[in-house]
Amino acid sequence: MRYFSTRDENSERPATLSEAIVQGAAKDGGLYLPESIPTVAHRLFEGLSVDAIAERGLAGFFEGDALEDDLHEIAHDALSFPVPLNRLEENLHVLELFHGPTAAFKDVGARFLAACMQRIPMNGARRTILVATSGDTGGAVAAAFYKRAGFDVIILFPDGRVSPLQAQQLSCWGENVRSFAVNGNFDDCQRLVKEAFANHDLCSTLGLSSANSINIGRLLPQIVYYLHAANLLYEEEGGPPGFIVPSGNLGNATACAIAKQMGARIGPVVLACNANRTVPDYFAMQGWRPRSSVTTLASAMDVGNPSNMERLRALFSDEEALRRELKAIAVSDEQISASIGFAFNSWGKAWCPHTATALYAYADMSDEVQQERPWVVVATAHAAKFAEVVEPIVGQNVEMPESLAALMDRPAHSEALEPDISAFKRALS
Ligand SMILES: *Cc1c(COP(=O)(O)O)cnc(C)c1O
Numbered sequence: 376m377r378y379f380s381t382r383d384e385n386s387e388r389p390a391t392l393s394e395a396i397v398q399g400a401a402k403d404g405g406l407y408l409p410e411s412i413p414t415v416a417h418r419l420f421e422g423l424s425v426d427a428i429a430e431r432g433l434a435g436f437f438e439g440d441a442l443e444d445d446l447h448e449i450a451h452d453a454l455s456f457p458v459p460l461n462r463l464e465e466n467l468h469v470l471e472l473f474h475g476p477t478a479a480f481k482d483v484g485a486r487f488l489a490a491c492m493q494r495i496p497m498n499g500a501r502r503t504i505l506v507a508t509s510g511d512t513g514g515a516v517a518a519a520f521y522k523r524a525g526f527d528v529i530i531l532f533p534d535g536r537v538s539p540l541q542a543q544q545l546s547c548w549g550e551n552v553r554s555f556a557v558n559g560n561f562d563d564c565q566r567l568v569k570e571a572f573a574n575h576d577l578c579s580t581l582g583l584s585s586a587n588s589i590n591i592g593r594l595l596p597q598i599v600y601y602l603h604a605a606n607l608l609y610e611e612e613g614g615p616p617g618f619i620v621p622s623g624n625l626g627n628a629t630a631c632a633i634a635k636q637m638g639a640r641i642g643p644v645v646l647a648c649n650a651n652r653t654v655p656d657y658f659a660m661q662g663w664r665p666r667s668s669v670t671t672l673a674s675a676m677d678v679g680n681p682s683n684m685e686r687l688r689a690l691f692s693d694e695e696a697l698r699r700e701l702k703a704i705a706v707s708d709e710q711i712s713a714s715i716g717f718a719f720n721s722w723g724k725a726w727c728p729h730t731a732t733a734l735y736a737y738a739d740m741s742d743e744v745q746q747e748r749p750w751v752v753v754a755t756a757h758a759a760k761f762a763e764v765v766e767p768i769v770g771q772n773v774e775m776p777e778s779l780a781a782l783m784d785r786p787a788h789s790e791a792l793e794p795d796i797s798a799f800k801r802a803l804s
Contacts, residue, residue: 376438380405381689392440393495396592399585407591412636420606426450429599445494453487458600470604471754478757478779481515484593489519491592503527503581507564511675514544516586517552528552531564546789559794570796597630605639613748615642619736620753621729622646623676625683646703647733649673655705672708673728706732719769725758
């Protein structure tokens with residue numbers, strides 16, 4: 376299987392999967408996609424565990440690559456936590472993706488990427504994974520590469536602008552992980568990362584690699600839980616299940632669209648966005664107008680210019696097909712709060728603000744649409760990660776999952792950093 380950049384219109388610059396993973400973004404600034412979407416038979420996955428589904432479901436994407444023979448091990452290494460599908464009511468299911476080490480679905484992509492990178496030969500050189508984070512990504516990447524032989528991790532996060540729990544999760548590692556609390560905002564962190572990658576000295580002395588969310592190595596494993604859920608609901612009445620995906624940078628939604636194109640039995644796909652309306656406006660025929668992001672309660676989805684839109688467009692023949700297969704809705708902070716409260720009162724469980732965004736999208740549908748098929752709400756983080764939002768609404772403490780509680784007990788250490796590249800260089804020397 377060859378991979379091409381979304382901007383390589385005449386397919387002139389093929390990359391192998393390993394090359395695409397090491398590069399992250401393509402050199403022309405586009406995003407890598409496979410030259411074709413491999414198809415799978417409907418019933419192929421019956422009775423299989425998630426890692427076994429990954430092995431069969433992703434085989435086509437690995438075909439001919441140096442990593443092909445390692446897929447079994449990679450899947451086993453990365454997808455080692457449960458992704459339960461629970462029924463909330465007759466036609467409503469929740470796919471829980473937050474049972475990994477840092478309690479958000481980003482663990483799936485980060486762990487798979489780490490498992491792949493570790494198996495790509497680097498002639499004995501060490502590699503440094505440099506990542507800027509506004510919250511969930513940095514923790515997931517640190518956890519995925521922590522103590523992995525041959526890797527160092529550098530995390531840059533905006534000092535005082537992540538939640539206390541997130542700050543702890545970003546700075547509790549030690550060993551091969553260094554955390555910098557940058558005196559600036561997330562954009563400053565991202566700018567520093569870009570400057571570091573553009574700096575020849577830093578690139579070669581550190582062996583810099585990115586674990587950016589547009590890396591195809593993070594996208595592929597996310598397909599797996601859609602194959603898994605579609606497989607579990609195969610016998611349900613009412614036709615293929617619809618999926619409601621809390622969406623920011625659209626990686627998760629792109630994975631769902633790919634699973635559907637592979638032949639998984641999936642109905643409509645609904646992108647549940649927060650007050651960042653770029654995507655919902657596009658689906659309402661108002662054109663593609665990226666803009667600055669606004670801050671919302673579902674902060675991990677505060678994206679004004681979602682990069683994976685470029686992949687989604689490339690996956691469909693034209694805009695009409697894209698708009699036919701996917702739908703999008705914008706959910707305000709008031710609606711997110713109401714949804715957290717409503718879900719708690721109805722089903723006795725607290726959900727994170729991102730998941731609540733998707734639950735709102737379900738509640739907003741007509742009875743008729745709700746009843747015509749099974750629906751799956753994708754749950755992207757554990758409520759305890761966003762306790763400062765959720766607890767005042769549900770009026771009680773949200774219990775932390777064990778994996779998170781273990782991180783909270785570790786000693787934390789981060790280094791202060793001014794947001795300029797020379798300060799960064801000095802800190803590393
Ligand atoms: C990153 C994130 C999202 C958004 O996912 P995308 O793939 O960027 O659309 C949603 N919820 C949580 C909890 C996240 O961390």
